[in-house]
Amino acid sequence: MCGIAGLFDTRGKQNFATELIARINNVQAHRGPDELGLHQEPGVAFGHRRLSVIDLATGQQPLFNEDQSVVILFNGEIYNYQELVPELKALGHVFHTRSDTEVIIHAWEAWGEACVQRLRGMFAFAIWDRNQQTLFMARDRLGVKPMHYALLDDGTFIFGSELKVITAHPGFNRAIDPLAVEEYFALGYVADPRCIYRGAHKLTPGHTLTLRHGQPVPPSKPYWDVHFSLDNAISSRDAQAELMQRLQESVRLRMIADVPLGAFLSGGVDSSAVVATMAGLTSTPIRTCAIGFDDPNFNESAFAQMVADRYHTDHRLEVVKSDDFDLIDTLAWHYDEPYADSSAIPTYRVCQMARKHVTVALSGDGGDESFGGYRRYRLHMAEEKARGMLPMGLRRPLFGVLGRLYPKADWAPRMFRAKTTFQALAMDAAEAYQHSMSVMRSDERAALYSDGFKAQLGGYGAVQIFREHAARSGTDDPLAMIQYLDYKTWLVGDINTKVDRAAMAHSLEVREPLMDHQLIEWLATLPNSHKIQGQEGKYLLKKAFESKLPHEVLYRPKMGFSVPLAKWLRGPLAQRTRDSVLGPRMLDSGYFNPATLKSMVTQHQSGQRDFSVPLWSLLMFDAFLRQAGDGRAPQ
Incomplete structure (x- = not known):
C-alpha cells in the first residue's frame, strides 16, 4: 500500500x-x-x-x-x-x-x-x-x-x-x-x-x-465487467458450502503479510463473517478493532463484543463521543474533492485506532452490494413491480402530479412519507434508483442552484451516469440492475473512496475479501432468491454463517456506520452551519440560490424540517472551497 x-x-x-x-x-x-x-x-x-x-x-x-x-x-x-x-x-x-x-x-x-x-x-x-x-x-x-x-x-x-x-x-x-x-x-x-x-x-x-x-x-x-447471468441452478445447501469455500480462499489470500494484521469488527454481518473466517484459518488470536459511540442509537459495540468473545479475538474498543465533529477540515484535505458521507468520521477514527495495533486490516466492505443487503434493494424491487403495472405514458403524469402535490413529511412515520415514492413511480428504473440514492433530489437541487449555475449545467443531471451504466449492464432484472449500478457508482465513489482516504491518512492498509472479483463473478450467477427472500437480505450469507455467528448478530435490524447529523446541526454545529452555509464564500460562489440556503438552515434548526444530509453536504462543500481557493462558479 x-x-x-x-x-x-x-x-x-x-x-x-x-x-x-x-x-x-x-x-x-x-x-x-x-x-x-x-x-x-x-x-x-x-x-x-x-x-x-x-x-x-x-x-x-x-x-x-x-x-x-x-x-x-x-x-x-x-x-x-x-x-x-x-x-x-x-x-x-x-x-x-x-x-x-x-x-x-x-x-x-x-x-x-x-x-x-x-x-x-x-x-x-x-x-x-x-x-x-x-x-x-x-x-x-x-x-x-x-x-x-x-x-x-x-x-x-x-x-x-x-x-x-x-x-x-x-x-x-x-x-x-x-x-x-x-x-x-x-x-x-x-x-x-x-x-x-x-x-x-x-x-x-x-x-x-x-x-x-x-x-x-x-x-x-x-478489461473487466461483471455479468449477471442469474442462471446457476445450485441448491441453497450447496451454495452455502461453496460460499464458505470461496470466502476461505479470499480471506486466506488477504492474510498474507509481513507486518501485524487484524480486522475491523463493527458487529454487523459482513465484518463478523470475515472475522469468523479468519479465526478458522489461524490458531493465533485475531486482532480486532471496533469503534463505539456514547449515543446508544448509533452504538453496535455490544454485537462486536459477542463475536470477539466467541472467537477469543484480541479485541480493542474505543468509544467516540457523539459530538466528534471536529474533523471537517481534516477530511476536506484528505479527500481533495467535496465528499459528503458523514460516516467518513467514524471510519477515520476506526482507522486511527487500528493503526495503533496493526498495519493491515481486513474489512467487510462490499457485502451489502454483492449479497443484496441494503433495504433500498427491497424497496426498489417493490417499486419496480408497481411500475410494471402501468405504462410510462400513464405513470409519469399521474405520479408526477402526486409527487409534486404531496407534502414533504420527514417528521411523519415512514408509511406516510409518500412524496419520494410517488416521485419514483413516475420515473424509469435507472432514474428512480438514482433518485433513491440522492443526497438531494432533483427538485431540491433545482431550488438550490442559482439561475446562472443552472445555465452552466446546460441541462446535465447526475441521472445520466445511472442511465449510461444501466445501458451497459446487460440485464433488465430489477435487483441485478441496481447491484450493477452500485458496483459502478456507490461502491467506487463512496465506499472505496471513504475507506482508502481514511485508512491512508493513518498509513493503514485495508483489504476487502468480500470484493474479490472471482467471488463477485460467482455471486452474479446466483438467482435473486439466494440474496433476498421476503424481507430478509443477505439470505445466503446469513444461512451460511448460522452455525458460526450469534443469531442476534445475523438477524438484527441493520444500523449502519452513522453519526447524529440532525442533532449536531441543530446543536453544537448550529453556529458553524450558519456561518458556513450562509457565509460570503458560499453566497458569492455563484452556485447557489441564497434564499434556498437560508430557508434550509432556518427550517432545519427550528425543527420544522430535516435537512441534515443536504446541510452536511453544503458544509463539506464549503470546507472544500476554503482549501481549494475561491471556488467561484465558471462564468
Missing part, C-alpha cells in the same frame, strides 16, 4: 526537475511513510511513497526488471502473486525480490496489456517500458485503489494516487467542473471518471490506459 506519482511528456522527452517530482510525490507522504523512491529519465519522472507490507527488505520502488528497461510504480496488493511466480519463471523471467510488485513487471513483459487479466487484487500501477516507449496504467476491477491523472497545457501528463498530486503541480488549472458540482449534490461524491476540476480525471475501475510519446492521450480501455 503506497502513494504513487508520475510525470510523462506526451510531446517529447523533456527532463523534469527533481524538485518537482519530489514535491508532488511528497504531498501524499501519509500514504507511504516508510520509504521514498524517485526515478528520472528523459520524458519520464516517477515518485513513490512506500508503506512496507510485503518483502520489507527488497520491495522498494520504483522497481525495475532485469535489464532496467522496464520500471513500475505500484499501489495495492496482488493476492495471487505467489501462484504467478512459477509460471513466469518457466517463461525465463528472473526474480530478485519476493514482492508482488516484481510479478507485475514480469507479467507485463510476458503478456503485455493482457497482464491485468491475470492479476487478482486491489491495484493501481504505472509501467514505463523504455524499449516500447510506452507508459501503461491500470486500475483494479472495483476501484479499491485510486488513480488520478491530467494532461497539462504543455503536454505533460501527470498522475497520482490522490488528486492533491495533480493540484500540487504549478501548471494545473483548478477550474471547477460544473457537472462535477451537480454530481456531488446529487450523490454526495463526484462519480468516476470525473473529478471536481475540469482538467483532471479518475482512471475508471477495470480500465487500462496506454500512452506513447508524440501521440494524443487515448480513451481508457475496459
Whole structure:
C-alpha cells in the first residue's frame, strides 16, 4: 500500500526537475511513510511513497526488471502473486525480490496489456517500458485503489494516487467542473471518471490506459465487467458450502503479510463473517478493532463484543463521543474533492485506532452490494413491480402530479412519507434508483442552484451516469440492475473512496475479501432468491454463517456506520452551519440560490424540517472551497 506519482511528456522527452517530482510525490507522504523512491529519465519522472507490507527488505520502488528497461510504480496488493511466480519463471523471467510488485513487471513483459487479466487484487500501477516507449496504467476491477491523472497545457501528463498530486503541480488549472458540482449534490461524491476540476480525471475501475510519446492521450480501455447471468441452478445447501469455500480462499489470500494484521469488527454481518473466517484459518488470536459511540442509537459495540468473545479475538474498543465533529477540515484535505458521507468520521477514527495495533486490516466492505443487503434493494424491487403495472405514458403524469402535490413529511412515520415514492413511480428504473440514492433530489437541487449555475449545467443531471451504466449492464432484472449500478457508482465513489482516504491518512492498509472479483463473478450467477427472500437480505450469507455467528448478530435490524447529523446541526454545529452555509464564500460562489440556503438552515434548526444530509453536504462543500481557493462558479 503506497502513494504513487508520475510525470510523462506526451510531446517529447523533456527532463523534469527533481524538485518537482519530489514535491508532488511528497504531498501524499501519509500514504507511504516508510520509504521514498524517485526515478528520472528523459520524458519520464516517477515518485513513490512506500508503506512496507510485503518483502520489507527488497520491495522498494520504483522497481525495475532485469535489464532496467522496464520500471513500475505500484499501489495495492496482488493476492495471487505467489501462484504467478512459477509460471513466469518457466517463461525465463528472473526474480530478485519476493514482492508482488516484481510479478507485475514480469507479467507485463510476458503478456503485455493482457497482464491485468491475470492479476487478482486491489491495484493501481504505472509501467514505463523504455524499449516500447510506452507508459501503461491500470486500475483494479472495483476501484479499491485510486488513480488520478491530467494532461497539462504543455503536454505533460501527470498522475497520482490522490488528486492533491495533480493540484500540487504549478501548471494545473483548478477550474471547477460544473457537472462535477451537480454530481456531488446529487450523490454526495463526484462519480468516476470525473473529478471536481475540469482538467483532471479518475482512471475508471477495470480500465487500462496506454500512452506513447508524440501521440494524443487515448480513451481508457475496459478489461473487466461483471455479468449477471442469474442462471446457476445450485441448491441453497450447496451454495452455502461453496460460499464458505470461496470466502476461505479470499480471506486466506488477504492474510498474507509481513507486518501485524487484524480486522475491523463493527458487529454487523459482513465484518463478523470475515472475522469468523479468519479465526478458522489461524490458531493465533485475531486482532480486532471496533469503534463505539456514547449515543446508544448509533452504538453496535455490544454485537462486536459477542463475536470477539466467541472467537477469543484480541479485541480493542474505543468509544467516540457523539459530538466528534471536529474533523471537517481534516477530511476536506484528505479527500481533495467535496465528499459528503458523514460516516467518513467514524471510519477515520476506526482507522486511527487500528493503526495503533496493526498495519493491515481486513474489512467487510462490499457485502451489502454483492449479497443484496441494503433495504433500498427491497424497496426498489417493490417499486419496480408497481411500475410494471402501468405504462410510462400513464405513470409519469399521474405520479408526477402526486409527487409534486404531496407534502414533504420527514417528521411523519415512514408509511406516510409518500412524496419520494410517488416521485419514483413516475420515473424509469435507472432514474428512480438514482433518485433513491440522492443526497438531494432533483427538485431540491433545482431550488438550490442559482439561475446562472443552472445555465452552466446546460441541462446535465447526475441521472445520466445511472442511465449510461444501466445501458451497459446487460440485464433488465430489477435487483441485478441496481447491484450493477452500485458496483459502478456507490461502491467506487463512496465506499472505496471513504475507506482508502481514511485508512491512508493513518498509513493503514485495508483489504476487502468480500470484493474479490472471482467471488463477485460467482455471486452474479446466483438467482435473486439466494440474496433476498421476503424481507430478509443477505439470505445466503446469513444461512451460511448460522452455525458460526450469534443469531442476534445475523438477524438484527441493520444500523449502519452513522453519526447524529440532525442533532449536531441543530446543536453544537448550529453556529458553524450558519456561518458556513450562509457565509460570503458560499453566497458569492455563484452556485447557489441564497434564499434556498437560508430557508434550509432556518427550517432545519427550528425543527420544522430535516435537512441534515443536504446541510452536511453544503458544509463539506464549503470546507472544500476554503482549501481549494475561491471556488467561484465558471462564468
